[in-house]
Amino acid sequence: MARRTFIRGTGSYLPERVLTNADLARMVETSDEWIQERTGIRKRHVAADGEMTSDIASKAAARALEAAGMAASDIDLIVLATTTPDQTFPATATAVQAKLGTGPGAAFDVQAVCSGFLFALATADSLMKQGLFSRALVIGAETFTRIIDWSDRGTCVLFGDGGGAVVLESVEWDGPEDAGIITHHVRTDGTKSDLLYVDGGVSSTGTVGHVRMEGNKVFRHAVTNISAAVEAVLQETGLTSADIDWFVPHQANKRILDGVAKKLDIPEEKVIVTVTEHANTSAASIPLALDHAVRTGKAKPGDLILSEAMGGGFSWGASLFRL
Numbered sequence: 001m002a003r004r005t006f007i008r009g010t011g012s013y014l015p016e017r018v019l020t021n022a023d024l025a026r027m028v029e030t031s032d033e034w035i036q037e038r039t040g041i042r043k044r045h046v047a048a049d050g051e052m053t054s055d056i057a058s059k060a061a062a063r064a065l066e067a068a069g070m071a072a073s074d075i076d077l078i079v080l081a082t083t084t085p086d087q088t089f090p091a092t093a094t095a096v097q098a099k100l101g102t103g104p105g106a107a108f109d110v111q112a113v114c115s116g117f118l119f120a121l122a123t124a125d126s127l128m129k130q131g132l133f134s135r136a137l138v139i140g141a142e143t144f145t146r147i148i149d150w151s152d153r154g155t156c157v158l159f160g161d162g163g164g165a166v167v168l169e170s171v172e173w174d175g176p177e178d179a180g181i182i183t184h185h186v187r188t189d190g191t192k193s194d195l196l197y198v199d200g201g202v203s204s205t206g207t208v209g210h211v212r213m214e215g216n217k218v219f220r221h222a223v224t225n226i227s228a229a230v231e232a233v234l235q236e237t238g239l240t241s242a243d244i245d246w247f248v249p250h251q252a253n254k255r256i257l258d259g260v261a262k263k264l265d266i267p268e269e270k271v272i273v274t275v276t277e278h279a280n281t282s283a284a285s286i287p288l289a290l291d292h293a294v295r296t297g298k299a300k301p302g303d304l305i306l307s308e309a310m311g312g313g314f315s316w317g318a319s320l321f322r323l
């Protein structure tokens with residue numbers, strides 16, 4: 001018998017304030033038509049003044065706990081993926097630990113930008129398989145609009161704030177291998193960091209900085225790297241894209257989702273698309289899309305889910321799991 005990790009519940013939260021494409025067209029030279037045609041995005045949510053990443057993360061996590069039928073005190077691990085922490089330190093996960101009142105255990109952040117949720121999931125799953133923790137919250141949460149240069153039309157139309165979470169439980173398992181969290185493939189390439197980065201930081205400028213991106217170059221790498229990661233997880237498990245019930249990708253650009261789905265032969269009706277409603281929420285986008293799939297009744301217990309992401313670093317990856 002070996003330990004295996006299962007997803008017991010999902011939750012998500014979007015800040016109340018909505019910024020539409022029309023609102024942005026009043027701020028920079030852009031149009032609703034351009035944004036929708038090139039990205040699929042219709043609107044994004046923006047955190048209220050004083051609303052922090054830990055607030056968003058805690059709300060998403062509380063909903064995931066409710067869905068799992070668990071209390072905060074049941075949780076002994078929080079892994080939070082974020083690029084926009086409340087403070088340089090301590091980890092935002094510890095603020096979530098305090099806000100929710102989770103049980104004694106560990107809470108820490110993972111930084112892999114848009115791929116952060118997949119890195120956090122792989123980290124939590126690995127620790128739990130070793131038997132170090134038994135019930136975890138894995139969260140992706142961002143106040144990404146706080147690092148946006150609102151005069152740069154090439155980036156300001158693309159991002160939004162939000163959070164999503166899953167509750168994991170680790171159990172002794174002697175059932176089939178393709179149950180619960182099945183496998184992960186995560187990679188980075190630090191030589192491409194100049195194509196997507198923030199022009200500030202604690203040890204470089206002493207400032208927070210703003211997002212800078214060469215969008216069309218990132219786009220090309222995204223389709224290639226994501227497809228390679230997905231092929232790696234499929235090859236490892238012997239599963240094929242035809243076995244996938246739902247494709248829950250990182251939500252950066254509808255054209256990237258379509259491109260990857262086409263390359264992998266995944267039909268449009270199996271692809272969960274939420275980028276239209278909340279733009280790119282970085283580490284939050286996969287758990288937001290997953291929660292949407294569950295709460296709309298699309299993804300059901302037992303369904304095989306394929307997730308992928310690509311972001312700054314470059315970082316990228318794919319995960320396969322059954323609900």
Ligand code: UT7
Nearest residue numbers: 030031034038114153154157215216218219252253310311
């Ligand atoms: O999750 C992290 C990973 N990030 C991504 O995956 C983002 C990847 N990249 C993209 O999604 C796309 O590259 C963008 C949506 C950012 C841009 O789309 P594109 O089709 O690659 O356009 P482009 O960058 O090649 O720009 C085409 C034109 C340019 O004008 P010229 O040089 O042809 O005159 C841009 O200046 O579109 C212009 N442009 C805009 N026009 C209106 C760029 N941004 C805007 C805008 N509104 N907001």
